[in-house]
Amino acid sequence: MERRAFLRAAGAATVAGLAGCIGTSGTSAEYDIGMSARAFRPQTIEVAPGTEVVWRNTSKQGHSVTAYEDGLPDGADYWASGDFDDEAAARDAWGSSGGGTLFEGQRYSHTFEVRGQYPYFCIPHERGGMVGTVVVTDDPGTATE
Structure with a gap:
Protein backbone atom coordinates (compact mmCIF):
# COMPACT_ATOMS: atom_id res chain seq x y z
CA MET A 1 0.00 0.00 0.00
CA GLU A 2 2.84 2.41 0.75
CA ARG A 3 4.25 1.89 -2.74
CA ARG A 4 0.94 2.86 -4.39
CA ALA A 5 0.70 6.04 -2.31
CA PHE A 6 4.25 6.93 -3.30
CA LEU A 7 3.55 6.34 -7.01
CA ARG A 8 0.36 8.45 -6.86
CA ALA A 9 2.26 11.32 -5.21
CA ALA A 10 5.21 11.03 -7.61
CA GLY A 11 2.91 10.93 -10.62
CA ALA A 12 1.02 14.04 -9.47
CA ALA A 13 4.28 15.88 -8.83
CA THR A 14 5.55 14.97 -12.31
CA VAL A 15 2.39 16.26 -13.97
CA ALA A 16 2.54 19.48 -11.93
CA GLY A 17 6.20 19.94 -12.80
CA LEU A 18 5.55 19.50 -16.51
CA ALA A 19 2.53 21.81 -16.55
CA GLY A 20 4.76 24.88 -16.91
CA CYS A 21 6.61 23.28 -19.82
CA ILE A 22 3.47 22.37 -21.73
CA GLY A 23 2.04 25.88 -21.73
CA THR A 24 5.09 27.74 -22.99
CA SER A 25 4.48 27.32 -26.70
CA GLY A 26 2.11 30.30 -26.84
CA THR A 27 4.39 32.79 -25.12
CA SER A 28 6.01 34.00 -28.33
CA ALA A 29 2.69 35.65 -29.21
CA GLU A 30 2.86 37.60 -25.94
CA TYR A 31 6.26 39.17 -26.58
CA ASP A 32 8.99 39.30 -29.20
CA ILE A 33 12.10 39.58 -27.03
CA GLY A 34 12.57 38.02 -23.61
CA MET A 35 15.06 39.15 -20.99
CA SER A 36 16.98 36.41 -19.20
CA ALA A 37 19.30 37.11 -16.28
CA ARG A 38 22.01 38.60 -18.54
CA ALA A 39 20.79 38.50 -22.15
CA PHE A 40 18.06 39.53 -24.56
CA ARG A 41 16.49 36.52 -26.33
CA PRO A 42 16.75 36.72 -29.26
CA GLU A 52 5.55 47.10 -32.61
CA VAL A 53 8.25 45.11 -30.80
CA VAL A 54 7.44 43.92 -27.28
CA TRP A 55 10.09 43.07 -24.67
CA ARG A 56 9.16 41.09 -21.56
CA ASN A 57 11.28 40.60 -18.49
CA THR A 58 11.32 36.82 -18.18
CA SER A 59 13.83 36.79 -15.32
CA LYS A 60 13.87 37.75 -11.67
CA GLN A 61 16.46 40.50 -12.34
CA GLY A 62 15.43 44.12 -12.93
CA HIS A 63 16.27 45.24 -16.48
CA SER A 64 15.97 48.22 -18.79
CA VAL A 65 15.53 48.48 -22.54
CA ASP A 83 10.02 56.86 -21.90
CA PHE A 84 13.06 59.08 -21.50
CA ASP A 85 13.92 61.75 -24.07
CA ASP A 86 17.54 60.66 -24.50
CA GLU A 87 20.17 58.16 -23.36
CA ALA A 88 21.68 60.51 -20.77
CA ALA A 89 18.29 60.97 -19.08
CA ALA A 90 17.74 57.19 -19.05
CA ARG A 91 21.17 56.56 -17.50
CA ASP A 92 20.70 59.35 -14.94
CA ALA A 93 17.26 58.07 -13.91
CA TRP A 94 18.54 54.52 -13.54
CA GLY A 95 21.48 55.68 -11.43
CA SER A 96 19.44 57.90 -9.12
CA SER A 97 16.16 56.00 -8.72
CA GLY A 98 16.10 52.88 -10.86
CA GLY A 99 13.98 54.74 -13.41
CA GLY A 100 12.96 52.68 -16.41
CA THR A 101 13.26 49.37 -14.54
CA LEU A 102 11.20 46.48 -15.83
CA PHE A 103 10.59 43.93 -13.10
CA GLU A 104 9.76 40.26 -13.62
CA GLY A 105 6.80 39.88 -15.98
CA GLU A 113 8.97 53.21 -38.36
CA VAL A 114 12.39 54.11 -39.84
CA ARG A 115 14.44 51.46 -41.62
CA GLY A 116 17.85 50.66 -40.19
CA GLN A 117 19.57 49.09 -37.20
CA TYR A 118 18.65 49.99 -33.63
CA PRO A 119 21.25 48.89 -31.08
CA TYR A 120 20.07 48.82 -27.47
CA PHE A 121 21.17 47.61 -24.04
CA CYS A 122 20.20 46.98 -20.43
CA ILE A 123 21.71 49.69 -18.23
CA PRO A 124 22.64 47.56 -15.19
CA HIS A 125 23.91 44.65 -17.31
CA GLU A 126 25.56 46.51 -20.19
CA ARG A 127 29.08 45.71 -18.98
CA GLY A 128 28.11 42.03 -18.90
CA GLY A 129 27.17 42.17 -22.57
CA MET A 130 23.38 42.48 -22.33
CA VAL A 131 22.89 44.17 -25.69
CA GLY A 132 20.61 43.62 -28.64
CA THR A 133 19.66 44.93 -32.06
CA VAL A 134 16.36 45.53 -33.83
CA VAL A 135 16.77 45.60 -37.60
CA VAL A 136 13.96 47.31 -39.51
CA THR A 142 13.90 35.18 -38.78
CA ALA A 143 15.37 36.24 -35.45
CA THR A 144 18.86 35.06 -34.57
CA GLU A 145 20.40 34.28 -31.21
Missing part, protein backbone atom coordinates in the same frame (compact mmCIF):
# COMPACT_ATOMS: atom_id res chain seq x y z
CA GLN A 43 19.66 39.13 -29.35
CA THR A 44 18.80 40.31 -32.87
CA ILE A 45 15.37 40.57 -34.44
CA GLU A 46 14.33 41.73 -37.90
CA VAL A 47 10.96 43.45 -38.40
CA ALA A 48 9.13 45.38 -41.10
CA PRO A 49 8.57 49.15 -40.76
CA GLY A 50 5.56 49.93 -38.57
CA THR A 51 6.05 46.86 -36.36
CA THR A 66 17.60 51.48 -23.58
CA ALA A 67 18.51 52.60 -27.09
CA TYR A 68 22.06 53.64 -27.88
CA GLU A 69 21.25 57.18 -29.00
CA ASP A 70 24.29 57.59 -31.26
CA GLY A 71 23.43 54.35 -33.07
CA LEU A 72 19.91 55.25 -34.16
CA PRO A 73 19.10 55.66 -37.87
CA ASP A 74 18.68 59.24 -39.13
CA GLY A 75 15.15 60.45 -38.43
CA ALA A 76 14.37 57.80 -35.79
CA ASP A 77 12.96 58.83 -32.42
CA TYR A 78 14.80 57.93 -29.23
CA TRP A 79 13.22 55.18 -27.12
CA ALA A 80 13.78 53.54 -23.74
CA SER A 81 11.78 51.87 -21.01
CA GLY A 82 10.68 54.73 -18.78
CA GLN A 106 6.65 43.54 -16.99
CA ARG A 107 6.72 44.62 -20.63
CA TYR A 108 7.90 47.49 -22.75
CA SER A 109 7.04 48.12 -26.39
CA HIS A 110 8.14 50.43 -29.16
CA THR A 111 6.94 50.79 -32.75
CA PHE A 112 9.73 51.07 -35.32
CA THR A 137 13.90 46.15 -43.11
CA ASP A 138 11.43 45.64 -45.94
CA ASP A 139 12.39 41.95 -46.02
CA PRO A 140 12.55 40.71 -42.40
CA GLY A 141 13.96 37.24 -41.91
Whole structure:
Protein backbone atom coordinates (compact mmCIF):
# COMPACT_ATOMS: atom_id res chain seq x y z
CA MET A 1 0.00 0.00 0.00
CA GLU A 2 2.84 2.41 0.75
CA ARG A 3 4.25 1.89 -2.74
CA ARG A 4 0.94 2.86 -4.39
CA ALA A 5 0.70 6.04 -2.31
CA PHE A 6 4.25 6.93 -3.30
CA LEU A 7 3.55 6.34 -7.01
CA ARG A 8 0.36 8.45 -6.86
CA ALA A 9 2.26 11.32 -5.21
CA ALA A 10 5.21 11.03 -7.61
CA GLY A 11 2.91 10.93 -10.62
CA ALA A 12 1.02 14.04 -9.47
CA ALA A 13 4.28 15.88 -8.83
CA THR A 14 5.55 14.97 -12.31
CA VAL A 15 2.39 16.26 -13.97
CA ALA A 16 2.54 19.48 -11.93
CA GLY A 17 6.20 19.94 -12.80
CA LEU A 18 5.55 19.50 -16.51
CA ALA A 19 2.53 21.81 -16.55
CA GLY A 20 4.76 24.88 -16.91
CA CYS A 21 6.61 23.28 -19.82
CA ILE A 22 3.47 22.37 -21.73
CA GLY A 23 2.04 25.88 -21.73
CA THR A 24 5.09 27.74 -22.99
CA SER A 25 4.48 27.32 -26.70
CA GLY A 26 2.11 30.30 -26.84
CA THR A 27 4.39 32.79 -25.12
CA SER A 28 6.01 34.00 -28.33
CA ALA A 29 2.69 35.65 -29.21
CA GLU A 30 2.86 37.60 -25.94
CA TYR A 31 6.26 39.17 -26.58
CA ASP A 32 8.99 39.30 -29.20
CA ILE A 33 12.10 39.58 -27.03
CA GLY A 34 12.57 38.02 -23.61
CA MET A 35 15.06 39.15 -20.99
CA SER A 36 16.98 36.41 -19.20
CA ALA A 37 19.30 37.11 -16.28
CA ARG A 38 22.01 38.60 -18.54
CA ALA A 39 20.79 38.50 -22.15
CA PHE A 40 18.06 39.53 -24.56
CA ARG A 41 16.49 36.52 -26.33
CA PRO A 42 16.75 36.72 -29.26
CA GLN A 43 19.66 39.13 -29.35
CA THR A 44 18.80 40.31 -32.87
CA ILE A 45 15.37 40.57 -34.44
CA GLU A 46 14.33 41.73 -37.90
CA VAL A 47 10.96 43.45 -38.40
CA ALA A 48 9.13 45.38 -41.10
CA PRO A 49 8.57 49.15 -40.76
CA GLY A 50 5.56 49.93 -38.57
CA THR A 51 6.05 46.86 -36.36
CA GLU A 52 5.55 47.10 -32.61
CA VAL A 53 8.25 45.11 -30.80
CA VAL A 54 7.44 43.92 -27.28
CA TRP A 55 10.09 43.07 -24.67
CA ARG A 56 9.16 41.09 -21.56
CA ASN A 57 11.28 40.60 -18.49
CA THR A 58 11.32 36.82 -18.18
CA SER A 59 13.83 36.79 -15.32
CA LYS A 60 13.87 37.75 -11.67
CA GLN A 61 16.46 40.50 -12.34
CA GLY A 62 15.43 44.12 -12.93
CA HIS A 63 16.27 45.24 -16.48
CA SER A 64 15.97 48.22 -18.79
CA VAL A 65 15.53 48.48 -22.54
CA THR A 66 17.60 51.48 -23.58
CA ALA A 67 18.51 52.60 -27.09
CA TYR A 68 22.06 53.64 -27.88
CA GLU A 69 21.25 57.18 -29.00
CA ASP A 70 24.29 57.59 -31.26
CA GLY A 71 23.43 54.35 -33.07
CA LEU A 72 19.91 55.25 -34.16
CA PRO A 73 19.10 55.66 -37.87
CA ASP A 74 18.68 59.24 -39.13
CA GLY A 75 15.15 60.45 -38.43
CA ALA A 76 14.37 57.80 -35.79
CA ASP A 77 12.96 58.83 -32.42
CA TYR A 78 14.80 57.93 -29.23
CA TRP A 79 13.22 55.18 -27.12
CA ALA A 80 13.78 53.54 -23.74
CA SER A 81 11.78 51.87 -21.01
CA GLY A 82 10.68 54.73 -18.78
CA ASP A 83 10.02 56.86 -21.90
CA PHE A 84 13.06 59.08 -21.50
CA ASP A 85 13.92 61.75 -24.07
CA ASP A 86 17.54 60.66 -24.50
CA GLU A 87 20.17 58.16 -23.36
CA ALA A 88 21.68 60.51 -20.77
CA ALA A 89 18.29 60.97 -19.08
CA ALA A 90 17.74 57.19 -19.05
CA ARG A 91 21.17 56.56 -17.50
CA ASP A 92 20.70 59.35 -14.94
CA ALA A 93 17.26 58.07 -13.91
CA TRP A 94 18.54 54.52 -13.54
CA GLY A 95 21.48 55.68 -11.43
CA SER A 96 19.44 57.90 -9.12
CA SER A 97 16.16 56.00 -8.72
CA GLY A 98 16.10 52.88 -10.86
CA GLY A 99 13.98 54.74 -13.41
CA GLY A 100 12.96 52.68 -16.41
CA THR A 101 13.26 49.37 -14.54
CA LEU A 102 11.20 46.48 -15.83
CA PHE A 103 10.59 43.93 -13.10
CA GLU A 104 9.76 40.26 -13.62
CA GLY A 105 6.80 39.88 -15.98
CA GLN A 106 6.65 43.54 -16.99
CA ARG A 107 6.72 44.62 -20.63
CA TYR A 108 7.90 47.49 -22.75
CA SER A 109 7.04 48.12 -26.39
CA HIS A 110 8.14 50.43 -29.16
CA THR A 111 6.94 50.79 -32.75
CA PHE A 112 9.73 51.07 -35.32
CA GLU A 113 8.97 53.21 -38.36
CA VAL A 114 12.39 54.11 -39.84
CA ARG A 115 14.44 51.46 -41.62
CA GLY A 116 17.85 50.66 -40.19
CA GLN A 117 19.57 49.09 -37.20
CA TYR A 118 18.65 49.99 -33.63
CA PRO A 119 21.25 48.89 -31.08
CA TYR A 120 20.07 48.82 -27.47
CA PHE A 121 21.17 47.61 -24.04
CA CYS A 122 20.20 46.98 -20.43
CA ILE A 123 21.71 49.69 -18.23
CA PRO A 124 22.64 47.56 -15.19
CA HIS A 125 23.91 44.65 -17.31
CA GLU A 126 25.56 46.51 -20.19
CA ARG A 127 29.08 45.71 -18.98
CA GLY A 128 28.11 42.03 -18.90
CA GLY A 129 27.17 42.17 -22.57
CA MET A 130 23.38 42.48 -22.33
CA VAL A 131 22.89 44.17 -25.69
CA GLY A 132 20.61 43.62 -28.64
CA THR A 133 19.66 44.93 -32.06
CA VAL A 134 16.36 45.53 -33.83
CA VAL A 135 16.77 45.60 -37.60
CA VAL A 136 13.96 47.31 -39.51
CA THR A 137 13.90 46.15 -43.11
CA ASP A 138 11.43 45.64 -45.94
CA ASP A 139 12.39 41.95 -46.02
CA PRO A 140 12.55 40.71 -42.40
CA GLY A 141 13.96 37.24 -41.91
CA THR A 142 13.90 35.18 -38.78
CA ALA A 143 15.37 36.24 -35.45
CA THR A 144 18.86 35.06 -34.57
CA GLU A 145 20.40 34.28 -31.21
